[in-house]
Amino acid sequence: MSESGLGKIGVIGIGVMGNGIAQVAAQSGFTTLVTDISAEVLERGLANLDKSLSRLVKAHEKSGGEKGISPVAKDEALTRLSTTTALEDLLSCDLIIEAAPEKPELKEGINRKLAELDYKGILVSNTSGISITRLAAAFGTPERFMGMHFMNPVPLQKGVEIIRGLATSDDTFEKIVALCHDMGKIEIPAEDKAGFAINRMWVPFVNEAIRIVEEGVASVDDVDKCTLCLAHKMGPLMTADYVGLDTMLFICDVLEEELGSAYKASPLLKRLVESGQLGAKTGIGFYSWDGYRAAGVNPDVARYRIK
Ligand SMILES: NC(=O)c1ccc[n+]([C@@H]2O[C@H](COP(=O)([O-])OP(=O)(O)OC[C@H]3O[C@@H](n4cnc5c(N)ncnc54)[C@H](O)[C@@H]3O)[C@@H](O)[C@H]2O)c1
Structure with a gap:
C-alpha cells in the first residue's frame, strides 16, 4: 500500500x-x-x-x-x-x-x-x-x-x-x-509567489549568465565552465537549452511582472525565442543539438554582442 x-x-x-x-x-x-x-x-x-x-x-x-x-x-x-x-x-x-x-x-x-x-x-x-x-x-x-x-x-x-x-x-x-x-x-x-523558490533563484542566475555572453565578458562554453567551479553538474546555458528557452522567457516575464525590473529577460534570450531557437527540443539554442547531446556553440550566439 x-x-x-x-x-x-x-x-x-x-x-x-x-x-x-x-x-x-x-x-x-x-x-x-x-x-x-x-x-x-x-x-x-x-x-x-x-x-x-x-x-x-x-x-x-x-x-x-x-x-x-x-x-x-x-x-x-x-x-x-x-x-x-x-x-x-x-x-x-x-x-x-x-x-x-x-x-x-x-x-x-x-x-x-x-x-x-x-x-x-x-x-x-x-x-x-x-x-x-x-x-x-x-x-x-x-x-x-x-x-x-x-x-x-x-x-x-x-x-x-x-x-x-x-x-x-x-x-x-x-x-x-x-x-x-x-x-x-x-x-x-x-508558497505561491512568482517563481516559487527554485525558479526565483535559478532564472535570474541564467539571465545573468546570458548577459555575460551578450556583453562579451565570457563565451558560452566558458560561462558554463564557470559553474563547474560551483560544483554544478551542468552550466546554466546548457541547462536552459534543456529546459526550453520559451519556458525560461515565460518565467522571466512572470518574475518581472510580480517582483520588478531586476528580473527583466535579457535581449539575447528574447531574440532566440523570437527566432524559434528554443534549445534542445528545436535542435538549436545556445548550443547546436544532436538529439539531446550538445554539438557545439550556436555560431549566431557566439557572434552576438550588445553592451
Ligand atoms: N522542460 C522543463 O525542464 C520543465 C521543468 C519543470 C517544469 N516544466 C513545466 O512542465 C510543463 C510541461 O513542460 P514540457 O517541457 O514537458 O513541455 P513539452 O512541450 O515538452 O510537452 C507538453 C506536452 O503536452 C501536450 N499537450 C498540449 N496540449 C495538450 C492538451 N490539451 N492535452 C493533453 N496534452 C497536451 C503536448 O502535445 C506535449 O506533448 C510546463 O508547464 C513547464 O513549464 C518544464
Whole structure:
C-alpha cells in the first residue's frame, strides 16, 4: 500500500516532463494513464519512455545491481502504463498531474474541462511559473488543487517543489507530500509567489549568465565552465537549452511582472525565442543539438554582442 493511499494516476502531456512523470509513477507502482493530443504524439512519447527505462536497465547491469532497475522492474512498469487521447478516460484516476505546455489559457482550459466532466480527484499542475491560485480558480475546487513542480530529468532529479494555492486543503497537501515519498522524491514546500523558490533563484542566475555572453565578458562554453567551479553538474546555458528557452522567457516575464525590473529577460534570450531557437527540443539554442547531446556553440550566439 502506498503512503498516499492513491492507486491510479493520470498524466496530461507526454512531453519532456510528462514523460518522466509517467515513468516514475509507473515505476513506483501506480497504475498510470497518460493522455496527449494525438495517438502519434503518445506513441513517440512512449518510445522515449521505453528508451529511458532501458538506460536504467543498462545502469543496473553495469553497476552489478547497485544502480538503475532490473529488466523485470522495467517490464512491470510498462504493464502499469497505458495511454488515451480522451481526457474523459482520466476521470477514474485518484490524482491527475497536468504537464501540458506553459500557457496559462491552455492549462486553465484543461482545468475547466475536468471540472465540467465532474472530476472528483486531486489535480496538480507541473507549472514552472503560473500562479497556482489562478489555475485552481479555473478548476473551481481549489481545495483539491496544488502545484507539483518536478525537475528535469524527472527520473533522476530527487527534488519536487510542492506549492499550495491560497485555498489548497491540508488533506490535499498531505497527500502530495506522501505521493512525493511514494515516488522516491524529496518534497520542497514553497508558497505561491512568482517563481516559487527554485525558479526565483535559478532564472535570474541564467539571465545573468546570458548577459555575460551578450556583453562579451565570457563565451558560452566558458560561462558554463564557470559553474563547474560551483560544483554544478551542468552550466546554466546548457541547462536552459534543456529546459526550453520559451519556458525560461515565460518565467522571466512572470518574475518581472510580480517582483520588478531586476528580473527583466535579457535581449539575447528574447531574440532566440523570437527566432524559434528554443534549445534542445528545436535542435538549436545556445548550443547546436544532436538529439539531446550538445554539438557545439550556436555560431549566431557566439557572434552576438550588445553592451
Ligand atoms: N522542460 C522543463 O525542464 C520543465 C521543468 C519543470 C517544469 N516544466 C513545466 O512542465 C510543463 C510541461 O513542460 P514540457 O517541457 O514537458 O513541455 P513539452 O512541450 O515538452 O510537452 C507538453 C506536452 O503536452 C501536450 N499537450 C498540449 N496540449 C495538450 C492538451 N490539451 N492535452 C493533453 N496534452 C497536451 C503536448 O502535445 C506535449 O506533448 C510546463 O508547464 C513547464 O513549464 C518544464
